[in-house]
Amino acid sequence: xxxxxxxxxxxxxxxxxxxxxxxxxxxxxxxxxxxxxxxxxxxxxxxxxxxxxxxxxxxxxxxxxxxxxxxxxxxxxxxxxxxxxxxxxxxxxxxxxxxxxxxxxxxxxxxxxxxxxxxxxxxxxxxxxxxxxxxxxxxxxxxxxxxxxxxxxxxxxxxxxxxxxxxxxxxxxxxxxxxxxxxxxxxx
Numbered sequence: 001x002x003x004x005x006x007x008x009x010x011x012x013x014x015x016x017x018x019x020x021x022x023x024x025x026x027x028x029x030x031x032x033x034x035x036x037x038x039x040x041x042x043x044x045x046x047x048x049x050x051x052x053x054x055x056x057x058x059x060x061x062x063x064x065x066x067x068x069x070x071x072x073x074x075x076x077x078x079x080x081x082x083x084x085x086x087x088x089x090x091x092x093x094x095x096x097x098x099x100x101x102x103x104x105x106x107x108x109x110x111x112x113x114x115x116x117x118x119x120x121x122x123x124x125x126x127x128x129x130x131x132x133x134x135x136x137x138x139x140x141x142x143x144x145x146x147x148x149x150x151x152x153x154x155x156x157x158x159x160x161x162x163x164x165x166x167x168x169x170x171x172x173x174x175x176x177x178x179x180x181x182x183x184x185x186x187x188x
Contacts, residue, residue, distance in 0.1 A: 039069030109188025
């Protein structure tokens, strides 16, 4: 005695094929959605203003991806040491010292941890205009910036997280961004 008729076998086969197609289609849709909101951080530095008329060293982070990047951690390393402030970095790399009032040269900084960068958005984390009073230190910074290593952990709107280092080729997917103590975060 046959368990299933030919028509029933055909119906079961069609049902299994339909389920397989639906599962594969769903996976494809998930990958397309993830790609459409995928953030990608990139790092840049330069020594002239955007208009090319003045000397200014700028270090920036840009979201070169398709979707928003939620920045969970960011650090700047020089010669194996992590810096959270521009004053400590400038003192170590370039010989800057505070003046008699305890002030450093005019340096513009911006914290980045906790920000959400839209696709194509850029944040300048360090900017130092050239002045005659700081020529020697400015020149040292211009050379030292090529030795800086930037490290960030960021997440997409789908909570897919990535760690990236400026001295590595690609971001590495991580389950979640590690918690970075506030005093270790770049605050400028």
